[in-house]
Amino acid sequence: MKHGKYRFLAMAILPALALHVIFVLSPYAQAFYLSLTDWTGVAGQANFVGLDNFARLGEDPLFLSALGNNALMLIVVPLATIAIALFLASMLNLGGRRGRAEVQGVAGGKVYKIVYFFPQLLSVPIIAVLWQFVYSPNNGLLNGFLSAVGLDGLARTWLADGSVALWAVMAVMVWSAVGFYVVLFSAAMDSIPRELFEAARLDGAGRLATFRSITLPLVRDNVNAAFVYLGIAALDGFALVQILSVGPGGPDGATEVIGLGLYRNAFSFGQFGYASAMGVALFFLTLTLAVIAMRSGRRTKVEMA
Amino acid sequence: MAEVAYVNASRVYPGSPPVRAVDELKLDVADGEFLVLVGPSGSGKSTALRMLAGLEDVDEGAIEIGGKDVTNVPPKGRDIAMVFQSYALYPHMTVGENMGFALKLRGVSKPDIKAKVAEAAKMLDLEKYLDRKPKALSGGQRQRVAMGRAIVREPSVFLMDEPLSNLDAKLRVETRANIAALQRRLGTTTIYVTHDQVEAMTMGHRVAVLKDGLLQQCDTPRALYETPANAFVAAFIGSPGMNLKTVPLTAAGAQLDGLEVPLPRTTLDKVGADGLKEVTFGVRPESLGLVGAGEDGMELTVELVEELGADAYVYGSVRIADQPERFIVRVDGRTPPALGQTVRVGLRDHSEIHLFNPETGARIEG
DSSP states (O other), X not given: OHHHHHHHHHHXXXXXXXXXXXXXXXXXXXXXXXXXXXXXXXXXXXXXXXXXXXHHHTTOHHHHHHHHHHHHHHHHHHHHHHHHHHHHHHHHHHOOOTTOOSOOOOTTHHHHHHXXXXXXXXXXHHHHHXXXXXXXXXXXXXXXXXXXXXXXXXXXXXXXXXXXXXXXXXXXXXXXXXXXXHHHHHHXXXXXXXXXXXXXXXXXXXXXXXXXXXXXXXXXXXXXXXXXXXXXXXXXXXXXXXXXXXXXXXXXXXXXXXXXXXXXXXXXXXXHHHHHHHHHHHHHHHHHHHHHHHHHHHHTOOOOO | OOOEEEEEEEEEEOSSSOXXXXXXXXXXXXXXXXXXXXXXXXXXXXXXXXXXXXXXXXXXXXXXXXXXXXTTSOGGGSOEXXXXXXXXXXXXXXXXXXXXXXXXXXXXXXXXXXXXXXXXXXXXXXXXXXXXXXXXXXXXXXXXXXXXXXXXXXXXXXXXXXXXXXXXXXXXXXXXXXXXXXXXXXXXXXXXXXXXXHXXXXXXXXXXXXXXXXXXXXXXXXXXXXXXXXXXXXXXXXXXXXXXXXXXXXXXXXXXXXXXXXXXXXXXXXXXXXXXXEEEEEEOGGGEEEOOTTSSOEEEEEEEEEEOSSEEEEEEEEEETTEEEEEEEEEETTSXXXXXXEEEEEESOTTSOEEEOTTTOBBOOO
């Protein structure tokens, strides 16, 4: 029976393992190998060039500005998204109507939750096209709104102004991600026993103190997970920038991201080896981020008593 | 320290028809008193407590603490501490942090918090656990932390919502005594909710019995036991419950099978004036006893004997008007009757009976 058991287990595992190796692991290995060559993507042969590609990365101004932009996105997008999502989720679950005794969310909370989730249902290209209309300088929704309320002075050519273009892109990323995290945090807050909030109220905690001392520590696991996902999304951002920004990546590299440079080098410039080096660099950046976030998450683990 | 008053306070949940979870509750609790709210599930006892805590709206009437109307005051302004059934300890804080949280919010200095927490921990034998998280504590220890969190605040009123129901039977009895002793020591007005009438009887200075949101009776445990205001209180208080039977009246008294219980003239007059042909007759198990063949009594067929050591409870049926009626009788634990045996049961004392109006359930004073 023992032999039969292992044979059965092998039969169950091997097909999936084979698919994983062929379609997931081997492309990684291939990319790692290509990053050490000068393959053009069309030539029949690839010459081994060692770490030359990586050395070039350090001198490529466009890559360095992409790295800077991604770094800024890595800080702004997760923080803004999580802050807004936490605020909305706690309003939906605990914001309560003033003057009512029970701990409860704002009226119509369920409707809001669904509405906030809408952007999640749109694919990235549609979001990008939609926001192109919003940011359009002459007849866009944003400038139109600003002039309607008499703030013409704030109107900009949002995507063509180097000083605000990246912020405009990040705003779209936050807008499209917030809904999902509102739902995620709502579910987490929902699972906190109501009595804890009641006990906090009896202990004299106001809304802010309750949020800081009770709600936030008890959804910390979810916040950590959100940081990992949003961090990965912020290091990518390729699809949105490719469609939304002028250039793309412009003006003058203002919205350049690593993924965009990778795509351009591989498919426009025929430098697959160099593009692979970018991919490998991005891989290690993402991995480091994930490890750091997971590590810091493990320490603060809270178990419900 | 403060007295508490419910002034015709009601909690009405909207619906059709609206549910009156607590219906015009009128109750005064003296300063330093230990009052127990008791009733079956759905009687509104927890709702009444939560109204006092400010966790539930008061739709009609008012609630006063220390003579001040707090009906529209939020929980933090009421100076109350509550022990929840689930304890509601903050899982991410240590025992010490849990107990000191309210003081921290009040801006008390760190050394003062530490001293207060240490004092309460000593009182509750929790000193060793101050740095642990609630998860690492046993049920009894968690219960004590919840008590400690309430004590540290030095509130004017303690509220306790079934704080013992998650403990095992032995610990419950032990903790019951500890809470009562602690309350006596601190002298803080305490309102305690339970569905367990034994807890109610043993702990409270006074006990308020609720049913369907309505206050049935509020009195000392002794008085509740001896003069229940209606048939519900009579059946609810006491374990095992009182034998309550609706029996026909005769010229001289109440008629139970072969046993005719003579009633005083005044009682009979009163019943007659109300035009009642029947009366709900109640007698506690310990007021019945086994009697000899010649004495007044009724024939009881034994169906179950619960032996508790010192006493035994005999469950059996008596035929009244050709219907088998269940009776419970307390007998000496050393000589319980056997199953299936027929024994003769009589009243120990003719004054230890209770009469209720069979329609309204109200007590008929004798």
